[in-house]
Amino acid sequence: MKIQISAIVGARPNFVKMAPILEEAGRRSAFQCRLIHTGQHYSPEMSATFFDELGMPAPDVNLEIGSGSHTAQTAGVMLRLETELNERRPDLVLVVGDVNSTMAAALVASKLGIPVAHVEAGLRSFDRRMPEETNRLVTDVLSDYLFASEPSGVRNLLAEGIPEERIFLVGNVMIDTLMKMRDKAAQTGVLDRLGLKRREYAVATLHRPSNVDDREQLVSLVNMLTELSRHLPVVFPVHPRTKERMEGARLTERGLILTEPLGYLEFLRLTSEARLVLTDSGGIQEETTILQVACLTMRENTERPVTIENGTNRLVGTNPETILQAALDTLDAPPKSLAPPEFWDGKASGRILDVLEGSGNRIGWGALRHTANAPEYKLRSPGRHSGCT
Ligand code: UD1
Numbered sequence: 001m002k003i004q005i006s007a008i009v010g011a012r013p014n015f016v017k018m019a020p021i022l023e024e025a026g027r028r029s030a031f032q033c034r035l036i037h038t039g040q041h042y043s044p045e046m047s048a049t050f051f052d053e054l055g056m057p058a059p060d061v062n063l064e065i066g067s068g069s070h071t072a073q074t075a076g077v078m079l080r081l082e083t084e085l086n087e088r089r090p091d092l093v094l095v096v097g098d099v100n101s102t103m104a105a106a107l108v109a110s111k112l113g114i115p116v117a118h119v120e121a122g123l124r125s126f127d128r129r130m131p132e133e134t135n136r137l138v139t140d141v142l143s144d145y146l147f148a149s150e151p152s153g154v155r156n157l158l159a160e161g162i163p164e165e166r167i168f169l170v171g172n173v174m175i176d177t178l179m180k181m182r183d184k185a186a187q188t189g190v191l192d193r194l195g196l197k198r199r200e201y202a203v204a205t206l207h208r209p210s211n212v213d214d215r216e217q218l219v220s221l222v223n224m225l226t227e228l229s230r231h232l233p234v235v236f237p238v239h240p241r242t243k244e245r246m247e248g249a250r251l252t253e254r255g256l257i258l259t260e261p262l263g264y265l266e267f268l269r270l271t272s273e274a275r276l277v278l279t280d281s282g283g284i285q286e287e288t289t290i291l292q293v294a295c296l297t298m299r300e301n302t303e304r305p306v307t308i309e310n311g312t313n314r315l316v317g318t319n320p321e322t323i324l325q326a327a328l329d330t331l332d333a334p335p336k337s338l339a340p341p342e343f344w345d346g347k348a349s350g351r352i353l354d355v356l357e358g359s360g361n362r363i364g365w366g367a368l369r370h371t372a373n374a375p376e377y378k379l380r381s382p383g384r385h386s387g388c389t
Contacts, residue, residue: 002032003356006090006109009059010040010077010101012050013174013283016264017096017119019054020176020349030357036084038077038101039064043240049263054177070100070131077104085112092117092356095139096173098282103135110142119173119352121146122153123282123303129210132282136303147352149173149286150306150341170351171343174283175290178268179346185268194235194257198273201232202327204256207239208280211298211318215249218242221298222251224320225278228327229255235270237262276330278323285313290344292337294330298323306341 005025009018018035025031037059041047051058061084065076077100085093085108093109095102096119109116118139125133140146146162148154149172157167191198204225212218225234235257238246262270268287271277277288277295285304288295289311296316307313312335316326343351 003030003092004088004090005031005033005092005094005356006036006085006088007033007094008036008038008081008101008105009096010038010065011097011099012041012046012261013281014096014099014101015047015050015054015056016177016283017173018094019056020173020180021094021096021119021352022056024349024353028353028357031353034061034088034090035059036081036105037062038081038104039066040073040077040099040101042066043261045261045263046240053264054181065101073100074104074107077101078108081105081108082112085109085114090114092145094119095143096120098123098132098135098139100131100135103138106139106142115144116142117145117147117352117356118143119147120149120153121167122148122155122157123150124152124156125301125303127301131209133303145355147348147355149344149348150304152303152305168351168355169343170355171345171348172286172341173348173352174286175344176346176349177264178287178290181265181268182272185265185272188266188269190262190266190269191273194259194270196233196235196257196270196273199275201274202228202234202276202278203270203274204234204236204278205239205281205284206236206279206298207241208299209241211280212239212242212245215245217318218245219249219251220320221318221323222246222256224324226255227324228278231328231331232275233257235259237267237270275334276327278327285311286344288312290340294334296323296326296330310338310341312337 007018009015022033025033039062063080065073092115093105094117095105106116121140123136127133146157146167147170154167154169206212228234237259239261272291274293277293278298280298285295285297285307289307292312295313297313298318300317302315316323
């Protein structure tokens with residue numbers, strides 16, 4: 001009997017995280033996956049493009065919840081997913097990341113008594129004003145398998161009283177995708193298309209509510225980027241949320257290279273060759289760490305401290321003058337590259353499936369709840385284990 005997994009995705013970063021897990025599961029006879037798209041992100045450039053480029057199978061189901069308030073999105077996923085999960089009764093619901101769809105799916109599965117596995121567990125900004133922080137806390141407390149991408153995740157979960165036997169440090173699935181796609185990304189013509197030279201431009205992204213929903217803050221950040229563009233070209237792929245807010249603020253800036261949200265491959269190419277990246281995204285802090293490209297995070301905190309300890313990331317806050325100064329300083333003195341974080345090696349998906357497969361075989365899948373156990377991955381390294389290549 002195969003282990004039946006319902007894999008849930010909803011928003012752009014979810015696709016990048018789920019793709020390598022599905023691919024690896026497809027290579028193993030132990031698993032049967034059903035892919036459920038909540039429809040939180042639905043525009044072609046936020047969703048379909050990623051499925052195509054990452055080689056993901058089309059979703060088996062699309063719940064089509066679309067945009068709305070956080071409550072509307074969460075409730076929409078819960079209502080529709082409940083019907084789906086009741087019909088299918090999978091052995092496990094697999095969720096990734098920290099978006100509304102992640103939390104909503106964990107809630108439904110937990111209420112139905114279906115075990116939940118959370119990939120990217122334990123990350124904490126300790127800032128409850130961030131909607132993602134609520135999503136992380138709720139998802140983790142309901143999960144039976146907590147797959148951490150970095151040591152801070154393990155520490156946070158233990159401090160919150162999550163039993164050690166549920167926690168596995170497996171590395172970063174986003175980096176699995178990055179490593180797989182890097183060569184393909186190098187073949188895109190995005191630099192030529194935008195008239196850029198390698199290492200002679202900056203890339204900026206902004207979409208956090210704290211940066212874009214406040215009109216004054218958004219205007220001052222865009223002005224800061226415009227000022228930076230007097231020193232080097234600044235490419236700014238504009239997230240739909242930010243676009244809406246920029247239009248609302250009647251921001252008609254000059255000097256920046258504005259684009260629609262880019263596909264995965266073009267964006268990876270763009271960041272790989274940038275001299276500097278300025279962002280408020282979570283995933284980009286991780287990608288630039290592996291690409292060894294200087295990253296300035298325009299936030300007061302990060303839930304990904306390993307990107308600062310082991311990476312090229314610096315937290316620069318949200319004050320435009322401080323950010324501009326940090327950007328100019330970084331152009332003068334780029335950060336030194338360090339060894340990548342442990343297990344950010346392209347093999348995280350394999351480790352996750354090893355844990356699930358091992359547990360399923362050993363104790364019988366029906367009895368999994370709260371009994372996950374795979375000593376090879378507990379808290380630290382997979383050691384000599386060889387099944388994760
Ligand atoms: C969501 C996630 C965030 C993640 C981000 C990546 C939550 C709480 N937030 O934020 O963690 O980093 O995705 O992009 O889940 N829109 C479109 N097309 C789409 C989707 C959205 O135009 O395909 C527009 C809509 O106007 C919508 C707005 O973007 O109102 C925001 O979308 P939403 O899913 O609410 O949150 P994001 O800001 O994308």
